[in-house]
Amino acid sequence: MELLVASAIGTMTAGGVYLMLRLRTFPVILGLALLSYAVNVFLFSSGRLSIDMSPILSKYSDTSYSDPLPQALVLTAIVISFGMTAVLVMISLGAYLEADNDEIDIEPEITDEDSAT
Amino acid sequence: MSHWIILPVILPALFAPLLGFVMRHDIVLARVTSVFATALLLAVSVGLVFMAADGTTHIYRLGDWPAPFGIGLVLDRLSAVMVLLTSSLAFLVLLHAIATGWDEKGRHFHALFQFQLMGICGAFLTGDVFNLFVFFEVLLIASYGLMIHSGGRERMRAGLQYVVMNLAGSTLFLFALGTLYASTGTLNIADLAAKIPAIPAEEAALVRVAAMLLMIVFAVKAALFPVQFWLPATYANAPAPVAALFAIMTKVGAYAILRVHTVVFGPGVPGTEGMIDAWLFPAAIVTIALGAFGVLGARRLMPLISFSVIGSMGTLLVAVAVFTPAATTAALYYMVHSTFAAACLFLVADLVVTRRDGDSLRPRQKTVQNGLFAALFFGAVIAMAGMPPLSGFLGKLLVLNSLRQPDVMVWAWTAILAGSLITIVGFARAGSALFWKSTAIDPPAPGPADGTGPDGVLSRNATPAEVAPAVLALAMLAGLAVFAGPVAEYLEQTANQLFDRAGYIAAVLPAAGGS
Numbered sequence: 001m002e003l004l005v006a007s008a009i010g011t012m013t014a015g016g017v018y019l020m021l022r023l024r025t026f027p028v029i030l031g032l033a034l035l036s037y038a039v040n041v042f043l044f045s046s047g048r049l050s051i052d053m054s055p056i057l058s059k060y061s062d063t064s065y066s067d068p069l070p071q072a073l074v075l076t077a078i079v080i081s082f083g084m085t086a087v088l089v090m091i092s093l094g095a096y097l098e099a100d101n102d103e104i105d106i107e108p109e110i111t112d113e114d115s116a117t
Numbered sequence: 118m119s120h121w122i123i124l125p126v127i128l129p130a131l132f133a134p135l136l137g138f139v140m141r142h143d144i145v146l147a148r149v150t151s152v153f154a155t156a157l158l159l160a161v162s163v164g165l166v167f168m169a170a171d172g173t174t175h176i177y178r179l180g181d182w183p184a185p186f187g188i189g190l191v192l193d194r195l196s197a198v199m200v201l202l203t204s205s206l207a208f209l210v211l212l213h214a215i216a217t218g219w220d221e222k223g224r225h226f227h228a229l230f231q232f233q234l235m236g237i238c239g240a241f242l243t244g245d246v247f248n249l250f251v252f253f254e255v256l257l258i259a260s261y262g263l264m265i266h267s268g269g270r271e272r273m274r275a276g277l278q279y280v281v282m283n284l285a286g287s288t289l290f291l292f293a294l295g296t297l298y299a300s301t302g303t304l305n306i307a308d309l310a311a312k313i314p315a316i317p318a319e320e321a322a323l324v325r326v327a328a329m330l331l332m333i334v335f336a337v338k339a340a341l342f343p344v345q346f347w348l349p350a351t352y353a354n355a356p357a358p359v360a361a362l363f364a365i366m367t368k369v370g371a372y373a374i375l376r377v378h379t380v381v382f383g384p385g386v387p388g389t390e391g392m393i394d395a396w397l398f399p400a401a402i403v404t405i406a407l408g409a410f411g412v413l414g415a416r417r418l419m420p421l422i423s424f425s426v427i428g429s430m431g432t433l434l435v436a437v438a439v440f441t442p443a444a445t446t447a448a449l450y451y452m453v454h455s456t457f458a459a460a461c462l463f464l465v466a467d468l469v470v471t472r473r474d475g476d477s478l479r480p481r482q483k484t485v486q487n488g489l490f491a492a493l494f495f496g497a498v499i500a501m502a503g504m505p506p507l508s509g510f511l512g513k514l515l516v517l518n519s520l521r522q523p524d525v526m527v528w529a530w531t532a533i534l535a536g537s538l539i540t541i542v543g544f545a546r547a548g549s550a551l552f553w554k555s556t557a558i559d560p561p562a563p564g565p566a567d568g569t570g571p572d573g574v575l576s577r578n579a580t581p582a583e584v585a586p587a588v589l590a591l592a593m594l595a596g597l598a599v600f601a602g603p604v605a606e607y608l609e610q611t612a613n614q615l616f617d618r619a620g621y622i623a624a625v626l627p628a629a630g631g632s
Contacts, residue, residue, distance in 0.1 A: 007510065020285060025277065032284050039291040046299040073247060077291055080254050084287070087261055087279050090505035094265070104278055 012038035025092035025102040036081035122192045124161045124175040125238035137228030151227040162201040169197035174624035185305035191244035199241040213586035216360035222267035232259035247304045250360035253439035256482040263359045281519045282347040286337040293330035307625035309381045321388025327381045328389045338370025342403040353419035357467030364459040397438035402532045404431030408534040412543035418476040422462045429455040445612035447515035454512040458500040461590035467495045472575045480554035491552035498544040500594045508597035
């Protein structure tokens, strides 16, 4: 299971980084979404991987339990990254409508006056 | 446990939705409420500075859960100073935004402004690294809105770049926190500070990874080389009052480096000994050079000021990077100074640029009140470049004086002194093009009666209310220079408290006994 989770995180991160370097808004949004999935799984696994264990101590079963804190952290991270992605989509839509162009890179604005010198 | 500590977070959090939902159609009501809220915040933060002045570390446990299980806010001298810096800067910027009418150019300015203050104050007060992440996100999401306030093609595109950059930074932050939690099992700063020194150097690989990742995240915020490239485009295209408020945003990154990399990964921790300063110091030196050459090479006024902000962050982080109490004292003094200096420059630039055909550094028709603006610009530039008599000179002197160790002195002194000289040349060139060469061009035809010429260029005089915030910022810089003695003394105690890790741990985790 460790191998599966680790390679899933690795693949998603690699895909996310690749897409983020595309410098067009749509791939970049997808890339950031992939990266946030990767980081969510990573955070989840930072409390050790365990199967069939409740996140609370119970006096009726044995003493092993899964760490509840990363689950709470992941929940926060999911909410935040979801909200941020929504904002990003709105801003890129605005930028696309304003500029008629979905490149993220900003070319320096060179006026006639500047190029004359 | 005093409830005053959480007020800098609660106050803006209460007023922001009120401003956003109830008062969005009534600009006068929104302005009055926003000024009232910010003034209240200023009063509370002055109170907090007095509360922290006795040197105790106050902790506020939310829900009265004991640390490290509950989330705590920690108020020590450093947090109190930073909150006061934030609220006084915010007050000046808000007055400017209202006087110049920037807040009317798009909806929700005041609501976003309050949310921004909530995030910044929270980041300064929190005693938990995950909570630091949450407050970073609060201040970032508000800053996205403020950055693209009033819209426009260039601004939207620069805003998009800023958002993408910071989202990537946030993801890195989460990776760092996951790594840290996996290796220590806690995210409370005091608990981390107690546990990490106990990890022997050969088992601290994950901790080292986490420390470096955190440093990269904070470096993005602090505009440190090589992740400074987002700053010029962002600051130059943001509305000027917002750029002035963002002067505190880079300091959030510097504060986070100070807090986390001093208290948690500080000097004497076997796992990360010598690793942070080995990277931070050269990066800060390059940042100074980059800022100085940027100032010299800029073709427009707003990018020029942005590069001077990068240069000042370099100077600040050089002092942070040696991690001694004396250098940290100097860094704190310079931090207070450079926040107001950068804000003052942006506010003055706003007055000039709105009366001029763009912010290109070429002679244009001279603006009204050319003499007044030239004097204000001159004052702000003296502060930013670090010339006497304003506080920039004393700040740089303190920084230089604290960097006398032979291994850092050559690099630090050369970079800071040469950087200052190049910055002065760049500013002098900009100022003479803006204010002197412009007088050689024929005076403009009298504008229409309402004071707005073609393309929205203002041709009316600046009202006293518009000039006042910039003058006030200059006065604060002068005050910082006059009262440099007491201020530096307070900041010295602040730095000593910051380096007293055992005291911090004992205050937050009484059960652990500070061991």
